[in-house]
Amino acid sequence: MDYLPDLETIDGVTFELRPHHRTPTKKQWTCLRKNRSITNRYLELAEEFQRSRIVEFGVDQGGSTSFFAKLFQPEKMIAFELSDEPVSTVMDFLSEQDPEGRINIHWGVNQADQAVVPRLLDRAFGSHAVDFIVDDASHLLAPSTATFEMLFPRLRPGGLYVLEDWSGDHLDELAIVTAFMNDTDGEFARRFRAAALQNTNRSKPMSLLICQLVVASGRNPDWIAELRIRGGYCEVRRGAPTSRPTHRLVTISASSAKRCLRSRPMHALFLRLR
Numbered sequence: 001m002d003y004l005p006d007l008e009t010i011d012g013v014t015f016e017l018r019p020h021h022r023t024p025t026k027k028q029w030t031c032l033r034k035n036r037s038i039t040n041r042y043l044e045l046a047e048e049f050q051r052s053r054i055v056e057f058g059v060d061q062g063g064s065t066s067f068f069a070k071l072f073q074p075e076k077m078i079a080f081e082l083s084d085e086p087v088s089t090v091m092d093f094l095s096e097q098d099p100e101g102r103i104n105i106h107w108g109v110n111q112a113d114q115a116v117v118p119r120l121l122d123r124a125f126g127s128h129a130v131d132f133i134v135d136d137a138s139h140l141l142a143p144s145t146a147t148f149e150m151l152f153p154r155l156r157p158g159g160l161y162v163l164e165d166w167s168g169d170h171l172d173e174l175a176i177v178t179a180f181m182n183d184t185d186g187e188f189a190r191r192f193r194a195a196a197l198q199n200t201n202r203s204k205p206m207s208l209l210i211c212q213l214v215v216a217s218g219r220n221p222d223w224i225a226e227l228r229i230r231g232g233y234c235e236v237r238r239g240a241p242t243s244r245p246t247h248r249l250v251t252i253s254a255s256s257a258k259r260c261l262r263s264r265p266m267h268a269l270f271l272r273l274r
Contacts, residue, residue, distance in 0.1 A: 006036055008043075010070040013097070015039075015063070022061055030093070032063040038164065038233050042071060045160070049132045051075045053125055057111045057147060058137035058164075062090025069094070069103050072132070077103045078124045080117065082137065084108030111137045112146035121154065129156035136164040141204045145250055148209070148236075157240035158225075166206045167232035210234055212250045 006017040015032040017039055023031035032039065054074045059065050059081035069077065086107050094103055104124065109116055121130070133151050135144060144163065152161055210229065213236060217224040225239035 008032070008039060010067070013066070013070050015067055023063075030063050030066045031061065032067050033060065034064065034067075034164075037231065041230075041233065042067070045132075046071050049160070052131035053077070053128060054132045055121070055130055055134070055151065056080070057133075057135045059087070059090070059105055059107075062087050062093065062105075064134070064136060065090060065103065065105065066093050066097070068134070069098060074102060076124055078120060079103070079105045080109045080111055080120075080137070081105060081107050082110060110143070111135070112143040112150075114146070114150060117147075117150060121151075129159065130154050131156055131159050132162075133160070134162045134164065136162075139165050139206055141206045141208055144206055145209050145212075148250060152223075152236070152238065155238040157238055159238045161236040161238070163206075163210070163234040163236070165232045166210050166234055209250065216250055 008015045008017065013028055013030060015030045017034060017036055018031050019033050019035045021031060022033065034042075049072050052072060052074055054068060054072060054077040056065060056068060056077065056079040059079050065077075065079050068074070084107050086105070090105070094105075106120055109120070111117070130151070133155065135147055137147075138144060144166075148161065148163075155161060213224065213227060213234070217227050220241075222239045222241040224236055226235075226237040228235040228237075
């Protein structure tokens, strides 16, 4: 069967939806590493967030940065990428598509850096609140939580904070279970046990943050007005609080982790076996 690309054209630029392919952005054609469901949700939000102030974490090859630039036509947008090597194709794309310089990418910045990130936000937006934030960066619990705690209070009331691909750990676990079910000769089981003996990294899944947000929405309904969760996509809409919370919005601790979600290291083992 011939491959039929899933395409979305916005303002003369064609975006090909290929969530599992890492291809650089080009002038009139961009590889967008998002599935159709998530892409459609952003299309639904386009009218509400036109000419808005946007922050993006996780640039990679620049597909989503280019997509947000064309879709939302932001008043100002800054993006952060951990890699310190600029991707020339996305920089060329922005030079042509954004001659006013409304979109800026900061390379070599850790999303959880509590000194650099706020300083760059202040430089870009001054005292203005942010309208729209997307975290599609590390997909790890600790940095994602730190970024949320740092950025969510800077959203305007009614603004939106998006967490992408929070379910990746559990998809890996599903792959492990499937591999065991198809392991007719016991080879996968032997490799899995060998990897388990070597594994000492009991990292907590990012889904713990989603669980904590559900709890926080009940504990701080004036701060978190609405949660929308579908698949590995989560939206957090900011309310209109009259005062700052008396405690952290999201609390990650050993005791709360045990109560909310059992920590599993199997995804790390799966990455060793692939």
